[in-house]
Amino acid sequence: MKIIKKYKHFLPVVVYGIFYLKCFQYLETHITKGYHLIHTPFDDMIPFCEFFVIPYFMWFGFIAWSVLYFGLCNKNRREYYQLIINLGIGMTAFLVISYLYPNGQNLRPTVFPRENIFTDLVRGLYLTDTPTNVFPSIHVYNSVAVAVAVEHSEQLKNRPVFRNVCLGLTVLIVFSTMFLKQHSVSDVCCALVMNAGTCMLLYRPAKAGNALRTREKKAKYRM
Template sequence: MKWLKTRKQRWLVPVYMIFYVISFSLLERHVTADFHLITSPLDKYIPFCELFVVPYYLWFFYITAVLVYFIFYNESVREYNQLIFSLGIGMTLFLFISLVYPNGLNLRPAEFPRDNFFTGWVGSLYRTDTPTNVFPSIHVYNSVVACIAVRRCESLRKRRGIQISSFVLSVLIILSTVFLKQHSVSDVISAFVLNFVVYAVIYRPDWLFSRSKKKIADAEREMPVN
């Protein structure tokens, strides 16, 4: 895989996005009524707050901005590969989970507690985005991936304003998913679990495999000698 290490394969991003959009659109048509209901006991304690529609939509600009920077401005091929493969692995696993485990929500309010510009915006969101294929939350997963990429980027490490902005926006986006009733707490937790696994594979393979080798060595030492 030397070709991946020597230069950025920029074509991977648009090609994968075409694949993802087509696959997700097919899933949206396939998963309509017969699905597993995702819920958490904590969901009922989280109030609906329409103001979170702002960071929810900022997610699209956030992920796009991070991708544009790593594709065209950040010179590190390794950091670029870590970002796109973290995104690609997680989003592909999300598609697979949605296919074998059709899922959806029943959390959206029957009517909004207030009538204002933001609730109107949320209404538009509800009409265009079905409450299905939510587990794990891609809004949460991609936000964490982007935040990690920015945090670990050598050229951005000392840009304190960018680091703080990235972290705060990621937190607000994650909160927006539950305060808009777009996702259950279960979706958020599952996204973090997926983030942990993919992070270990992409960013810390030495730690991951050294732990596995240690367990194997310990098991071999405990085996009885004939």
């Protein structure tokens, strides 16, 4: 019972994770035709590059690390809830959009320009991940949400190298979605705009509150 009480803040993540996977599985199996193709002229300007499969797969560990770090190691529980709420908003919006606006893409190359271990990984990715339900990009949305959480973390504010590494990985993940032809520029832009909105909602009020408390402490000290 003590363990359950200690880690009860992970319960929403577990429950929502099951819900999300069930909904995503439904979308993947039911939206197979008659969907809107997402495409922009910019997509044709971006070359296929199989090497981006590495940061693309690193995304899974990046997201898992962020939830575990903020839930276990970060002393500020508010920052943990800011992160999981941000992730939850984006992922729920993705499910709703995919259901109401069935979408997909046909950007993937039919023949790879090269054959190597990286193209083998991409080939495996294509076999397991359908080209449907791509708008907005969850890879992009969640990565940016984590980068924002790291940037706003009080515990990590004195670790600029670590924060820059997280930011760099986020940028690589964002690029990977387009260079692997997993997502259109539209998917990426939508995810970025959505995240900008949720970050203003979740982080600006907290930042303003922290600034107010800091001013109050300084005022008391002067008195």
